[in-house]
Amino acid sequence: MPTSSLVSNVAYITDYYKEFRYKQLLTDSRKLAIPHDTIFFAIKGQRQDGHNFIKSLYKKGVRCFIIEDKEAALRHFNEEELLIVQDAQFLLVKNSIRALQELAAHHRKQFKLPVIGITGSNGKTIIKEWLSQLLSDSFQIIKSPKSYNSQIGVPLSVWELSEEHTLAIFEAGISQPNEMEYLEPIIQPNIGIFTNLGSAHDDGFENRIEKATEKAKLFEHCKFLISRDIYSAVNTAILYLKERKGDPHFFGWTTQDVAIYPSAVDMRYLDPNVGGVNVGLYDPHTDKKLNFYLPFSNPAHVENCLHCIVTMLLFEYKEKEIQEKINKLKAVEMRLELKQGLFNCSLIDDTYNNDFAGLNVALDFLLQQSNKPKRTVILSDMPEENQKGLYEKIFQLCAKKGVERVIAVGENIKRTLIPDTETLIDTQFFATTEDFLSDFADGEIRFGNEAILIKGARRFEFEKIVDALELKVHGTKLEINLNNLAHNLDYFRSLISPRTRVMAMVKAFGYGSGTNFEIAHLLQYHRVDYLAVAYVDEGIALRNEGIRTPIMVMNPSVDSFEKMFVHNLEPEIYSVATLKRYAEYAKEKTYELNLADFGADVKDVFKIHLKLDTGMNRLGFATNDLPVLLGLIQSVGESLEVASVFTHLAAADDGEMDDFSRQQIKEFEEWAAELEQQLGYSFLRHAVNSAGIIRFKNAHFEMVRLGLGLYGVDSSKKAQEHLLPISSLKATISQIKVVHPSDSVGYSRKGRVERISKIATIAIGYADGYDRRFGNGVGKVYLHGELAPTIGNICMDMCMVDVTDIEEAKEGDEVIIFGEYPTVTDLANTIDTIPYEILTNVSERVKRIFYAD
Numbered sequence: 001m002p003t004s005s006l007v008s009n010v011a012y013i014t015d016y017y018k019e020f021r022y023k024q025l026l027t028d029s030r031k032l033a034i035p036h037d038t039i040f041f042a043i044k045g046q047r048q049d050g051h052n053f054i055k056s057l058y059k060k061g062v063r064c065f066i067i068e069d070k071e072a073a074l075r076h077f078n079e080e081e082l083l084i085v086q087d088a089q090f091l092l093v094k095n096s097i098r099a100l101q102e103l104a105a106h107h108r109k110q111f112k113l114p115v116i117g118i119t120g121s122n123g124k125t126i127i128k129e130w131l132s133q134l135l136s137d138s139f140q141i142i143k144s145p146k147s148y149n150s151q152i153g154v155p156l157s158v159w160e161l162s163e164e165h166t167l168a169i170f171e172a173g174i175s176q177p178n179e180m181e182y183l184e185p186i187i188q189p190n191i192g193i194f195t196n197l198g199s200a201h202d203d204g205f206e207n208r209i210e211k212a213t214e215k216a217k218l219f220e221h222c223k224f225l226i227s228r229d230i231y232s233a234v235n236t237a238i239l240y241l242k243e244r245k246g247d248p249h250f251f252g253w254t255t256q257d258v259a260i261y262p263s264a265v266d267m268r269y270l271d272p273n274v275g276g277v278n279v280g281l282y283d284p285h286t287d288k289k290l291n292f293y294l295p296f297s298n299p300a301h302v303e304n305c306l307h308c309i310v311t312m313l314l315f316e317y318k319e320k321e322i323q324e325k326i327n328k329l330k331a332v333e334m335r336l337e338l339k340q341g342l343f344n345c346s347l348i349d350d351t352y353n354n355d356f357a358g359l360n361v362a363l364d365f366l367l368q369q370s371n372k373p374k375r376t377v378i379l380s381d382m383p384e385e386n387q388k389g390l391y392e393k394i395f396q397l398c399a400k401k402g403v404e405r406v407i408a409v410g411e412n413i414k415r416t417l418i419p420d421t422e423t424l425i426d427t428q429f430f431a432t433t434e435d436f437l438s439d440f441a442d443g444e445i446r447f448g449n450e451a452i453l454i455k456g457a458r459r460f461e462f463e464k465i466v467d468a469l470e471l472k473v474h475g476t477k478l479e480i481n482l483n484n485l486a487h488n489l490d491y492f493r494s495l496i497s498p499r500t501r502v503m504a505m506v507k508a509f510g511y512g513s514g515t516n517f518e519i520a521h522l523l524q525y526h527r528v529d530y531l532a533v534a535y536v537d538e539g540i541a542l543r544n545e546g547i548r549t550p551i552m553v554m555n556p557s558v559d560s561f562e563k564m565f566v567h568n569l570e571p572e573i574y575s576v577a578t579l580k581r582y583a584e585y586a587k588e589k590t591y592e593l594n595l596a597d598f599g600a601d602v603k604d605v606f607k608i609h610l611k612l613d614t615g616m617n618r619l620g621f622a623t624n625d626l627p628v629l630l631g632l633i634q635s636v637g638e639s640l641e642v643a644s645v646f647t648h649l650a651a652a653d654d655g656e657m658d659d660f661s662r663q664q665i666k667e668f669e670e671w672a673a674e675l676e677q678q679l680g681y682s683f684l685r686h687a688v689n690s691a692g693i694i695r696f697k698n699a700h701f702e703m704v705r706l707g708l709g710l711y712g713v714d715s716s717k718k719a720q721e722h723l724l725p726i727s728s729l730k731a732t733i734s735q736i737k738v739v740h741p742s743d744s745v746g747y748s749r750k751g752r753v754e755r756i757s758k759i760a761t762i763a764i765g766y767a768d769g770y771d772r773r774f775g776n777g778v779g780k781v782y783l784h785g786e787l788a789p790t791i792g793n794i795c796m797d798m799c800m801v802d803v804t805d806i807e808e809a810k811e812g813d814e815v816i817i818f819g820e821y822p823t824v825t826d827l828a829n830t831i832d833t834i835p836y837e838i839l840t841n842v843s844e845r846v847k848r849i850f851y852a853d
Contacts, residue, residue: 013066013091013099014106021107023064024527025100025159027152029053032490034527035061036498041096042067043152050096052076063088068096097151098182104155105185111161114139115168116311117189117222119180119215121198123304124149124171130308131169134325135315136544139167140568143546145521149173154183160525164548164568172218176204180217191314192219193307194227226310228253228303253281253310265310270302277302283313290319294326305329340471343448346372347469350455351462359394362455363401372451375403378436378465380456381410399425407445409433409460433460437468476731476764477847479819482522484724488710489526491722492693500700501529503552503686505707507538517545524549529703536560539569552609552644561585565606570643574611574619576628582608583632583640590639606636607643612671614647614664623671630678644684644703645672653691653716661692665699691716713825713835720825728819729842731764731781733811736803745800746792750776753791757804760788762815765797769842770817773831775799780830782816784808 026032026040027050040062042050051072054065067073067090077085093099108115116131118124132143142165144157149171157170172183197212205211219225253265268280268289277297281290290313294305305326312322341347350362359379366375377398382390391413398406405426408414414429428445430436433456439445452469456462493502504523520531520542532552533539539551540563553564556571558581564571573579586606593605610629613620621629633640647668651657665687672685685701690709692699695716708715712725739759745751753759762781764770770779775794780787781801788801788809803809818824818838828835 013093013103016091017103017106020064020103025103025156026062027100027156029057032057032060032062034490034493036063037527038062039064039066041100042069042073043096043100044068044072055081058085058088065090066093066096066099067091068093068099100152101155101182101186104158105188108158108161108186108188111163111165111168113166113168114191115170115187115189116191116193117184117187117218118169118171118193118195119173119218120193120195123195123300123307124173126301126304127193127195127307128169128171130304130329131311132546133329133544134308134312134322135167138315140165140543140548141167141169141546142548143169144171145525151179151182154186158186162548174204174214177210177214180214184218184220187218188221189218190221190223191311192222192225193311194219194225195307196228196303224314226253226307226314228306253306265313267306272297279306279309281309285313288319292319292323292326295329339466341447341452341469342471343446345447345449345469346451347466348451348453348455349463349466350453351466359397359455362453363397363403366403366451366453367401372449374405374450375401376405376407376447376450376452377403378407378409378452378454378456378462379413380408380433380460380462381412382457395425405450407436409436409456409462433462433464437464440468476729476768477849478842479728479730479849480518481724481726481728482518484712484726485519485522485710486526487724488712488726489523489528489706491719492690492704492706492709495693495697496700496704499702501684501703503530503532503703503705504528504710505532505705506542507532507534507554517542517547520545520547520549532705536563536569539564540567543567543569550643558582565589570607570609572609572611574613574621576621576625576632579608579629579632582606583636586636586640590636593639606640608640609644609646610642610675612645612647612668614667614671615660616648616650618648620647626671626674630675633679642675642679642681642683644686645675646686646703646705649687649689649692649696652689652695655695658695661696665696690714691718694718708836711839713823713839715835725818725820725823727824727839727842729764729769729817729846730814730819731762731768731817733760733783733803733809733813733815734763734798736760736809736811744792746775747795748793751792751800753802755804757802758809759791759800760803760809760811761798761800763798764817765795765799767796767843768846769838770794770799771831771838771841774827778830779827780822782819782821783813787822788815 020039022037024034024038026038027043029040029050032038035057040050040054040057042054042065044050049072051067051069054067054073055076057065065073065088070092073090074082091099118127128143132141135141142161144153148154148157150173154170154172158168161168170187170189172180172187174180174183194216197208197215205214253267264284266282266284268282269278270280271278273293276293276295279292279294279302281292282288283290292309294302296302296305309322309326312325339347339349348362348366363377366377379394382394395406403425405428407428407430409430409432411431414431430439436445447469454462454465454469456465489502489504496502506520506523523531524547528549530550530552531542531547532554533542534554536553536556539553542551550570552570552572553560554572556564556578558578561571561582563569571582573582590605611620613622633642647664649661649664652661668685668687676682684703686703686705687699687701688696689705690707691714693704693706693709694714695718709723711727712723714720714723737759739745739753739757741753741755743753745753745759751759766772772794775790775792777789777791779790779794781790782788783803784806786806788803788806791800791802801815816822818827824835824838828838
């Protein structure tokens with residue numbers, strides 16, 4: 001490696017901040033999206049060494065690497081290759097993770113905004129998600145994606161912070177001492193929330209006091225600290241903050257003597273109500289009594305919600321507004337799930353972790369399963385101190401909650417748990433999960449008509465127990481592979497210039513993929529330049545989910561202009577009438593902003609996208625509209641900006657229509673040039689869709705629109721082999737019957753057989769999006785490597801297929817409607833339609849599962 005390409009012993013990676021600021025930070029080589037715009041941090045982990053992937057990333061186009069081991073970075077290149085890589089930049093640091101953190105911390109310093117930092121043992125992610133929902137109307141929020149609260153997850157989250165954000169919510173988790181010292185400078189919260197303190201990661205600390213104190217280091221520079229009074233270890237940590245860094249303003253909530261916590265919100269009462277609880281609070285800051293109804297009774301949910309309420313009081317929300325927002329809270333998917341089990345049992349799946357506080361919550365949930373006469377708990381060892389006393393406490397708690405049987409797995413629980421015969425709890429012990437599964441398989445453990453709580457620490461792999469006990473129910477689902485979507489995006493980016501921008505279409509329920517939140521978040525992560533939605537409400541929903549990428553609204557209504565302004569959405573304007581109304585709105589709003597002393601900030605506030613009709617004859621300005629169009633735009637002044645001018649090719653995927661497409665492109669270029677001359681400034685031009693990107697490279701202009709190709713379908717059939725399907729529609733066989741030639745199948749007796757046949761009923765019908773045209777042998781489903789034809793009419797909720805020649809077929813088997821094979825294009829061709837229709841027809845009642853390999 002030439003010395004010119006290696007900077008050794010870089011002490012401060014922040015020297016390169018200006019060069020790095022708008023790049024993507026990568027720590028997992030599998031998630032590469034934009035090679036030329038990526039910095040790869042080669043991290044030496046326990047399982048993988050990031051230096052091993054440098055060569056493959058270089059071949060894919062990455063040119064900036066942060067390394068901590070020069071020899072490891074070089075060993076995969078031969079001498080000739082070392083000469084070639086001189087165009088790459090390698091920065092040698094002592095520790096790649098620390099370099100990543102240092103860069104993110106420097107990035108955080110560039111912004112002055114409220115930042116909420118959340119730590120604790122449980123509830124961090126739920127509080128973050130709830131606060132995001134509750135505050136989204138008032139702030140442009142950035143938050144940690146999912147549970148990105150680790151030494152790597154936190155800097156990756158904070159790196160996404162930009163000038164557009166007005167509030168940040170980040171969570172931080174630690175598993176051993178001194179870790180929070182690295183996370184606090186990255187998050188730099190000015191508002192802190194300490195959720196609670198449980199047993200998670202206890203083995204990494206000497207005691208709870210040390211753990212609480214280490215977590216409290218996140219709040220050393222906070223102006224406000226929100227917590228509950230009852231956690232003694234947390235209180236000790238708060239005292240530590242007072243002694244070391246001065247007194248952060250304790251804005252928490254208390255159930256104890258308010259004289260001890262004079263600045264805390266006093267909880268006066270907590271009374272059960274139908275489906276929830278009534279809460280009475282006294283706010284000493286406003287000297288007001290407050291009353292709220294929380295629409296849930298789970299103690300953990302109540303505590304998490306109270307943290308959110310106190311945070312909203314800190315932001316000076318009024319009582320009525322807080323209640324209205326709480327009523328609209330959406331459930332956050334929890335790891336604790338209720339599932340249907342074998343032998344008429346209900347399973348409560350809580351296999352993610354195991355601690356006493358979490359067990360208490362889970363037992364409360366178990367208690368709610370009043371439809372089952374018997375309650376059983378399958379429990380693993382807990383990573384807690386004082387094992388003997390702890391398990392006695394657990395046993396007493398189980399008895400108190402009406403548990404009749406405890407199945408204990410682990411050496412510690414077996415050694416220390418001595419059942420109290422007076423409680424009459426049936427207790428069984430197993431050293432390992434495998435021992436339990438073996439006895440269950442042999443019939444030595446029996447279950448029947450009971451509610452079973454399965455709660456175990458991750459290392460016990462209790463998901464195997466859930467799998468063994470869960471009833472394999474029939475179901476229909478649409479699986480969306482986010483890795484394949486990123487691959488398709490990367491492919492289309494390889495066809496365009498690095499300077500050409502990408503507008504991604506996320507309309508129509510994400511082309512049938514489901515709520516377009518997951519898709520939009522992925523596209524934002526991969527730095528797509530624009531998103532396009534059909535209606536204003538879709539854009540608002542994306543903004544509320546934390547999407548900050550510019551969004552074009554394709555069908556704006558006149559009464560939605562104010563909503564678009566509030567949520568920073570940009571309308572597509574396609575007619576003189578709409579432009580006239582928008583120009584009037586922009587002038588009135590500009591006047592209001594000037595009165596409010598916004599001054600120069602109103603320049604380019606209102607961005608629009610002009611659609612020109614060059615032959616589609618659907619929507620768009622005609623040539624003779626140009627004088628009026630220019631006059632209306634110029635009448636508003638500098639506050640109205642044309643962000644882009646575009647057209648729509650009528651037949652970009654049809655080679656026989658290429659002459660017409662070229663004429664459209666030529667006319668568009670001429671008209672756009674005239675507009676640019678008349679307006680006196682440049683704007684983005686875009687004309688091609690997915691097929692056009694492939695077939696008309698001379699028409700990429702400054703931006704392209706990526707729609708169906710992103711979802712794995714090439715309507716031009718020129719590049720299908722380079723794309724991966726992102727969606728797989730699957731159903732299950734509900735029942736298999738033997739049908740004789742004298743019998744019929746389905747409505748109107750349309751299904752007939754010529755031999756004794758096996759007919760499988762599968763759980764999908766036209767209400768799920770499986771078109772009736774697929775009936776009577778037209779459609780085919782895939783299972784066990786074979787295609788099974790439909791027989792009879794497609795029903796509303798199910799359909800029938802002939803599996804006579806598929807010996808392996810059995811009830812409960814999964815069948816593929818479309819995916820890798822048959823493809824969505826195969827289905828479309830079968831009924832003489834287009835892939836768009838197949839994708840967008842998948843009903844919203846079909847469960848969507850998003851996953852990444």
